Amino acid sequence: MVRTVVLTIALLFLTVDLIAAGQNTDKVLSIQGFDGDRTQLFMSGMGYGVTFLNLMLLVEGKPPFYCPPAGVTVNGRVLWELASQVLEGPNPPDAVAIAALEALKKTYACGE
DSSP: OHHHHHHHHHHHHHHHHHHHTTOOGGGSOEETTOOHHHHHHHHHHHHHHHHHHHHHHHHTTOOOSOOOOTTOOOOHHHHHHHHHTTOOSEEOHHHHHHHHHHHHHHHTOOOO
């Protein structure tokens, strides 16, 4: 419940900021067929999923998928921001997911 409220407020601020900046909302990333609540749920699920994936890889002694710096928590909002850097306008869910994961791995690459 609290998570939903926080995500809703975060998305509201993001939307207000974009409108205030005078950006064309046709270019703002969205997921085809998803309303705001479904988009938040989708991105939150991805956030939990990649966090769980990273933890499982570490527990199994395998290299992590991504390596965020101390103090950075990867969640749905972070993934949305990463996907928004490479996509704009309406996109299918799988395209948004792939863009977010590729950007996550690139942005928080692990040292060899």
